[in-house]
Amino acid sequence: MAATMxxxxxxxxxxxxxxxxxxxxxxxxxxxxxxxxxxxxxxQKFQKNFRIDVVQMDxxxxxxxxxxxxxxxxxxxxxILLAEVPTMAVEKVFIYNNTSxxxxxxxxxxxxxxxxxxxxxxxxxxxxxxxxxxxxDTIQLQLKIKCTRNHQATKDSADPQELYLNHMxxxxxxxxxxxxxxxxxxxxANIGPVHGDILLAKLRPxxxxxxxxxxxxxxxxxxAKFSPVATASYxxxxxxxxxxxxxGEKAERLKRCFSPGVIELExxxxxxxxxxxxxxxxxxxxxxxxxxDLKNAVKLARVRDHFICMYPGN
Amino acid sequence: MxxxxxxxxxxxxxxxxxxxxxxxxxxxxxxxxxxLGNSLxxxxxKNLDVDFCGYSITHPSExxxxxxxxxxxxxxxxxxxxxxxxxxxxxxxxxLNTFEKRVSEFRSQCEEAE
Numbered sequence: 001m002a003a004t005m006x007x008x009x010x011x012x013x014x015x016x017x018x019x020x021x022x023x024x025x026x027x028x029x030x031x032x033x034x035x036x037x038x039x040x041x042x043x044q045k046f047q048k049n050f051r052i053d054v055v056q057m058d059x060x061x062x063x064x065x066x067x068x069x070x071x072x073x074x075x076x077x078x079x080i081l082l083a084e085v086p087t088m089a090v091e092k093v094f095i096y097n098n099t100s101x102x103x104x105x106x107x108x109x110x111x112x113x114x115x116x117x118x119x120x121x122x123x124x125x126x127x128x129x130x131x132x133x134x135x136x137d138t139i140q141l142q143l144k145i146k147c148t149r150n151h152q153a154t155k156d157s158a159d160p161q162e163l164y165l166n167h168m169x170x171x172x173x174x175x176x177x178x179x180x181x182x183x184x185x186x187x188x189a190n191i192g193p194v195h196g197d198i199l200l201a202k203l204r205p206x207x208x209x210x211x212x213x214x215x216x217x218x219x220x221x222x223x224a225k226f227s228p229v230a231t232a233s234y235x236x237x238x239x240x241x242x243x244x245x246x247x248g249e250k251a252e253r254l255k256r257c258f259s260p261g262v263i264e265l266e267x268x269x270x271x272x273x274x275x276x277x278x279x280x281x282x283x284x285x286x287x288x289x290x291x292x293d294l295k296n297a298v299k300l301a302r303v304r305d306h307f308i309c310m311y312p313g314n
Numbered sequence: 315m316x317x318x319x320x321x322x323x324x325x326x327x328x329x330x331x332x333x334x335x336x337x338x339x340x341x342x343x344x345x346x347x348x349x350l351g352n353s354l355x356x357x358x359x360k361n362l363d364v365d366f367c368g369y370s371i372t373h374p375s376e377x378x379x380x381x382x383x384x385x386x387x388x389x390x391x392x393x394x395x396x397x398x399x400x401x402x403x404x405x406x407x408x409x410l411n412t413f414e415k416r417v418s419e420f421r422s423q424c425e426e427a428e
Contacts, residue, residue, distance in 0.1 A: 030359045041360035043404055052412050054420040064416075066409075073405065076353040084349075 097210035135180025147203035172196030236302035
């Protein structure tokens, strides 16, 4: 059985999940609150306790743990990621010809939301009131596509895939038109939409799109299309401690109360005993507190300064 | 953004009641919200000299916050604010350094595994 923390440590370090309420939510470790504890800010103490563990990182998503930091700072990072990290996105859409059934403004709104692969650090913000846009603050993209009838199609086919050419307009049809010295400076940047398989419009023979787009640098606070992450979230590390041994049939029920992988059953002298394997996987649904015979055997808590951050993005 | 009359919009204002000492001041920070408000409040509260620190958003449509500091002793309120801001900067710098280091370690770890 894990040793129980002293009461004071528990108030300072753990958020307790009760049956009807959640206790110790707020940060209380400010200087003067606890006699005998020195809570004044010290960069050395912070540097000693702070660590980051990257759990998973790939092209589209990142998950890492931040330990030893307060919720207000972790939340500030999350808010900044959502609203104040700049990206490039389509801002001005010049529609020279749109004979599709998608209205101009609807098509323009869809184009604005497409993520663009371009490093915003290579560009400047456009000055307010500047209509034209120069090579240092604008990326120009073009979408020029015409749907035609496929003369090789068989007489009786009804499949639009076979009957028409270019009837689905995808984001991969957006091409980059370098302006000014961009062709030299950004030659190997491979500027274009991040994903090529976003469906923009559907066409039929005779309909065409002839559009020029200007992308500028902006931040999420201005418009959500400029936000670099799909969503940014964090959760506190759950901590499950067993206050008593739980065995037999109760252990099996206990295992079902938590997410799979959290509680495992071990064999001790013929009897099946429950053991906490990995509290990190738990979603803290507090299901165990609904069972009267199990609720006193378990203590559910969250570690106050351990943040599991998930940032899926583009 | 400069207006037509050439006046620049203030970023930070101080509001103090007449007769109060320098230790109780409300700062009005323009173009800010919970992002800076909450994190700065935490850093200022960690200061020994501070008796009270809090912030509020005056109205959700206006992007400005009222940030109040009351200090113990004869410390002027500007001092914990200044210290809180520098400490916040140092904290963020350290987090950035640690993050970059761990990310490059993770990357090289992945490459080794392949």
